[in-house]
Amino acid sequence: MAPLDANRNPLAAQREFCENLRMLCSYYRSVADVCRKLNINRAQFNRYLNGTSKPSNHTLERICDFFGVEPAEIYLPREHFQQIVKVRPRHKPERSVVGEHIERLQQQSHGRFDKYLGYYYEYYQSMSSRGKVLRGLVHLFMQDGAVYYERYERFPSNATFDGTSKSKYLGVAFYLNDRIFLIDYETLSGNEMVQIVLFPSYKNKVARLSGLMLGVASSHERSIGCARVVFEFLGKSIDFRKALRLCGIFDPKAAKIDPSIVKAIDNSPQKAQHHFHNIPL
Template sequence: MHDDFAANLRLLCSYYPSIADVCRRLSINRAQFNRYLSGRYRPRNVALRQICTFFGVKEDELAMPHETFQTLVQAGRKAAEQVPAGEPAWPAALWTRGSEGMERYLGRYFEYYRSMAQPGKLLRTLVCLESRGDGIVYQRTERLQPRPGGRPCHNRYEGVALKLAERIFLIDHETINGHELTQTILFPSFQSRVSRLSGLKLGVADNSERMPCCVRVVYERLDAQMTLRQALSQCGLLAAEDPALDPQLLEAVHNDISPGEHHFRARFL
């Protein structure tokens, strides 16, 4: 039994219209989520991280004694409510305005770009955009190659996405080691169905050099039927000219500068 965990989870759910609404936002089966709420089961690692990211809490906080956790949550909500009415802090105002028109972009994507740490390789990561409160958040997961005989390890980034003046801005931070911020700017899609988005990514090479780099990037929307496990299994380093990939995609992430260009520029697909 996990009484404190279940009580804490029920408290967080109480700030939403219904349990069904929470399950829909989390994409978690209602019957399975009810088992967590009853204390009969505790979520496994992937589901637990998903729940913590959604509610904005840490795993160890969710396991606190219920009275302690309740005080923590109430203190956080009280601080949020102290912003004067009609005078929101500019990040809050930007957060709300930047979510307008973002509904059509929610979902999962493969992200492709030339690896900053391993030149000559192409990196495929998984990005999940979802609505939270009045804004849009996302998680980006890098699947790193295992050592011989080992298992793959992951880097996870959490961030916010905003659409401002016909550009999509994504800013995130690395959550495991806390050693990187990245920014991505994408062109929106002007087609009826969002399939691919292109733009630029600015970050730091994940090696001892830690060289700031800018690369072209493509987001490819995934079929809703693909499971999270299936998507993650396809992430990792690829050959720079992988014949299994669409030549148009490979061309879109090629980091060249055309004659007459004075800056490294994004390109439409």
């Protein structure tokens, strides 16, 4: 262990070590991140932080080298140690590159989603069941100042709630330059991502939103497809289980799907269009 001042109480010095180590960890994303970079067991590192265990000389040197301090310094009174750390060049706090971009886009979306939060039915031509319409359930919600969403899809439409096959997608939403962008991934298998771009509603109350969806079929071919999609607003709160039971795969000619929705999600090419476009409802 690093030599301590003979006049100092060893218990007091150990408390200073714990405080100083916590302060050094605060410059990183998390304690877990520090442990991964140091290749130190998280439980053991926690014992260093709470003072129930002391690192060996070798481990102490590794920790101090990582943070750019001397072993003797980390036992200094925390006010003195903080002054040393402030004036000494150190590694900048590491931030996720992806996280920085996501945060920037979320800031641009701030305050734009208020009227869109709630539950929706989504409708689009199924990419796996040709000629059928898929009705899914979407929940758009705010958490910690950002907007996220969950999508649920259910197969087949006449299965019991507990026995049916379901897919769940988790994603993040952005409102950028008068368009709504949604991107998610399928949580059970983790092998699929979907992007949806919607036109906003220019009315005070949201009824339906239309746009395009890009994804892959869940069948073994995993073909890539783009489909027109409609979101139908259900409300801020709903009977979730009842709404989910009404999801599934449907024949577009059946009366279970509004004909105006069937028409809006028709993927037939439009005249004089060289790309696959959609128009707001």
